[in-house]
Amino acid sequence: MKLTITEIAKLAGVSKSTVSKIINNYDDIGAETRGKVLKIMEEYGYRPTYSAQSLAKKVSNVIGVIYAGKINSDLNHPFFIEVLNAFKKVIGVEGFDLLFFSNERFNPNGEDYLARCRHYNVDGCLIIAGGEIEPSIKKLDESDIPCIGVDLELTGEHSAYIMTDNEQISTLVVDYLYLEGHREVAFIGGLPSSPISEMRADAFERGMTACGLTIRQEWMKHGDFFEQSGYERMTELLEEKDIPKAIFAVSDLMALGAIKAIRDHGYNINDFAIVGCDDILAARYSDPPLTTVKQDKEKIGHMAAMMLKDMIKDHGKPGAVKVAPELVIRSSSRIKKINS
Amino acid sequence: MKLTITEIAKLAGVSKSTVSKIINNYDDIGAETRGKVLKIMEEYGYRPTYSAQSLAKKVSNVIGVIYAGKINSDLNHPFFIEVLNAFKKVIGVEGFDLLFFSNERFNPNGEDYLARCRHYNVDGCLIIAGGEIEPSIKKLDESDIPCIGVDLELTGEHSAYIMTDNEQISTLVVDYLYLEGHREVAFIGGLPSSPISEMRADAFERGMTACGLTIRQEWMKHGDFFEQSGYERMTELLEEKDIPKAIFAVSDLMALGAIKAIRDHGYNINDFAIVGCDDILAARYSDPPLTTVKQDKEKIGHMAAMMLKDMIKDHGKPGAVKVAPELVIRSSSRIKKINS
DNA sequence: CTGAAAGCGCTTACAG
DNA sequence: CTGAAAGCGCTTACAG
Numbered sequence: 001m002k003l004t005i006t007e008i009a010k011l012a013g014v015s016k017s018t019v020s021k022i023i024n025n026y027d028d029i030g031a032e033t034r035g036k037v038l039k040i041m042e043e044y045g046y047r048p049t050y051s052a053q054s055l056a057k058k059v060s061n062v063i064g065v066i067y068a069g070k071i072n073s074d075l076n077h078p079f080f081i082e083v084l085n086a087f088k089k090v091i092g093v094e095g096f097d098l099l100f101f102s103n104e105r106f107n108p109n110g111e112d113y114l115a116r117c118r119h120y121n122v123d124g125c126l127i128i129a130g131g132e133i134e135p136s137i138k139k140l141d142e143s144d145i146p147c148i149g150v151d152l153e154l155t156g157e158h159s160a161y162i163m164t165d166n167e168q169i170s171t172l173v174v175d176y177l178y179l180e181g182h183r184e185v186a187f188i189g190g191l192p193s194s195p196i197s198e199m200r201a202d203a204f205e206r207g208m209t210a211c212g213l214t215i216r217q218e219w220m221k222h223g224d225f226f227e228q229s230g231y232e233r234m235t236e237l238l239e240e241k242d243i244p245k246a247i248f249a250v251s252d253l254m255a256l257g258a259i260k261a262i263r264d265h266g267y268n269i270n271d272f273a274i275v276g277c278d279d280i281l282a283a284r285y286s287d288p289p290l291t292t293v294k295q296d297k298e299k300i301g302h303m304a305a306m307m308l309k310d311m312i313k314d315h316g317k318p319g320a321v322k323v324a325p326e327l328v329i330r331s332s333s334r335i336k337k338i339n340s
Numbered sequence: 341m342k343l344t345i346t347e348i349a350k351l352a353g354v355s356k357s358t359v360s361k362i363i364n365n366y367d368d369i370g371a372e373t374r375g376k377v378l379k380i381m382e383e384y385g386y387r388p389t390y391s392a393q394s395l396a397k398k399v400s401n402v403i404g405v406i407y408a409g410k411i412n413s414d415l416n417h418p419f420f421i422e423v424l425n426a427f428k429k430v431i432g433v434e435g436f437d438l439l440f441f442s443n444e445r446f447n448p449n450g451e452d453y454l455a456r457c458r459h460y461n462v463d464g465c466l467i468i469a470g471g472e473i474e475p476s477i478k479k480l481d482e483s484d485i486p487c488i489g490v491d492l493e494l495t496g497e498h499s500a501y502i503m504t505d506n507e508q509i510s511t512l513v514v515d516y517l518y519l520e521g522h523r524e525v526a527f528i529g530g531l532p533s534s535p536i537s538e539m540r541a542d543a544f545e546r547g548m549t550a551c552g553l554t555i556r557q558e559w560m561k562h563g564d565f566f567e568q569s570g571y572e573r574m575t576e577l578l579e580e581k582d583i584p585k586a587i588f589a590v591s592d593l594m595a596l597g598a599i600k601a602i603r604d605h606g607y608n609i610n611d612f613a614i615v616g617c618d619d620i621l622a623a624r625y626s627d628p629p630l631t632t633v634k635q636d637k638e639k640i641g642h643m644a645a646m647m648l649k650d651m652i653k654d655h656g657k658p659g660a661v662k663v664a665p666e667l668v669i670r671s672s673s674r675i676k677k678i679n680s
Numbered sequence: 681c682t683g684a685a686a687g688c689g690c691t692t693a694c695a696g
Numbered sequence: 697c698t699g700a701a702a703g704c705g706c707t708t709a710c711a712g
Contacts, residue, residue: 017684017708018683020708023706030681033681047459053705054688055391055690055707060391088440100437100439119387120437121390256625284622285596285626286625344690345691354699357692357701358698358699361698392688396690
């Protein structure tokens with residue numbers, strides 16, 4: 001059924017060395033021989049076996065994909081999947097396939113990613129941050145395997161990283177709200193353990209200060225990026241003596257939760273300015289449509305692929321790249337004076 | 341840096357055969373020897389190299405994932421990704437990793453999936469349908485590699501498939517609309533080349549007939565599953581002499597497009613009943629929230645994994661499985677008499 | 681321009 | 697209970 005190089009060689013009446021050289025584009029093979037062998041390979045649909053090739057060559061043409069963070073995490077993450085999609089488009093052209101490490105088998109010592117990379121002999125790794133980062137990622141980062149981090153500051157000899165300029169996200173939002181006339185701005189962040197969320201929180205505070213606005217600690221909240229937590233934090237804000245009139249939530253889902261909380265507690269949504277972050281599909285269709293910050297996932301994915309490719313092919317080592325975010329203004333942030 | 345079995349054997353003072361047997365859980369190794377070797381392996385973080393193991397054993401512990409259909413398709417497909425996620429959760433526990441074949445390199449003869457599966461020696465394949473199916477999938481289906489199709493009727497000796505009961509989708513919707521008092525129902529399908537869409541169209545017609553309703557050919561439309569096509573088809577419907585009052589679109593995006601068209605053309609959305617299909621996240625947040633049909637993606641993914649696992653482990657061959665859909669009623673399908 | 685031979689890191693009868 | 701040897705399918709100096 002499955003042909004080997006030996007059989008192809010026999011069929012072509014040459015040695016397997018010759019066949020191998022043709023497969024690997026050596027340039028010292030006679031045109032005639034090459035043509036003959038190529039035809040046979042085509043005819044029988046021959047493809048060298050990966051494991052044999054990888055074992056002999058020490059190259060795999062496979063990129064490991066790791067979603068760093070809590071065990072059993074979801075592929076089903078809008079940012080993750082869009083970045084990955086863009087990444088795949090570029091890296092796929094180079095002939096790399098993608099290997100997803102399953103982390104469903106509970107491992108008390110933490111998943112040893114380095115060992116798995118060696119096990120598969122991957123040429124490089126894409127590591128996307130999600131939640132807390134386990135120590136095993138650090139080990140991989142420090143190894144000789146090229147790694148590209150997304151939203152994750154990799155510092156190893158053979159690593160680089162790329163992320164949205166998180167400072168700018170907060171700056172964009174604060175400046176915009178300030179220009180719209182808002183002075184009472186609350187912040188709903190993600191988990192305190194998330195570096196991304198902390199960068200945004202810090203930049204939010206700096207931006208507020210720069211605009212001469214006061215930061216109220218009781219208006220600085222932490223959620224977990226999901227809707228329910230946005231609902232709960234907003235509910236808390238509504239119970240404060242002073243209620244903020246503008247809210248920046250660092251995820252769209254939390255912003256959507258906040259909108260729901262405002263309505264459920266009998267307030268008029270038109271009296272509040274809500275800004276989310278991510279620009280998920282639902283943000284376009286929500287009621288009201290949600291103002292948000294869009295990350296250039298396409299660019300992040302494409303660049304990550306280029307950078308990783310360069311490291312694998314040894315075209316030097318790229319450094320850290322930050323990608324500019326974009327504010328998408330919809331009606332949730334415009335206070336409408338309908339009944340006044 | 342990277343240890344081999346030979347070195348582990350040396351360190352433990354045994355032969356590599358013995359180490360190999362311990363790795364593979366042979367039961368004829370002395371407890372003492374086993375313990376000693378295990379400790380060394382643990383200490384050095386040894387993991388056998390995949391390619392060597394796969395080459396010698398002819399087993400890979402890797403599942404190939406194929407999104408059948410047009411070249412360069414997106415990972416970024418809500419149904420696909422949720423099914424895959426559920427699939428991964430179950431198959432991951434068995435220790436399988438997932439390999440995504442990139443299909444970005446243009447191949448005039450069509451991607452030869454079978455050759456790639458052999459190249460990587462995958463233990464089995466998950467094939468998810470999207471758009472037209474290329475002939476290369478058929479070859480894979482007929483091979484000895486276990487395949488599980490999602491939304492794709494695989495018929496090979498070593499294949500099985502699973503999908504939502506598409507007939508039931510239409511039946512649920514038609515019956516519901518009928519009970520709500522609707523008699524003028526239009527249908528916006530997907531691409532005519534999509535078997536899934538055709539199943540729904542056929543069942544829609546049967547359901548209408550069963551309810552004693554007349555099917556008007558000018559109300560049977562085809563879109564391409566995306567928003568814009570829903571907008572366009574709805575616009576056409578609004579230009580008919582008789583305008584249907586209820587619309588079943590076979591994707592949520594098209595339903596959302598239809599809602600936009602209705603508003604843009606100056607009609608009152610409350611006079612129409614719109615039903616989508618998929619239950620994407622945006623359906624919950626849209627204005628009005630969208631009535632839709634939900635596929636049990638979790639169950640489909642989980643079952644696909646179990647079925648594939650059974651075929652790989654040779655626990656018999658499962659057949660074709662259909663999963664029941666569920667109608668999710670929101671306000672887009674309830675005609676509100678506000679101004680009358 | 682072509683081929684014989686050693687080697688990649690593992691597994692598996694087989695012998696003891 | 698343990699190990700020597702052949703083999704999995706390929707690649708790559710090296711010799712001619």
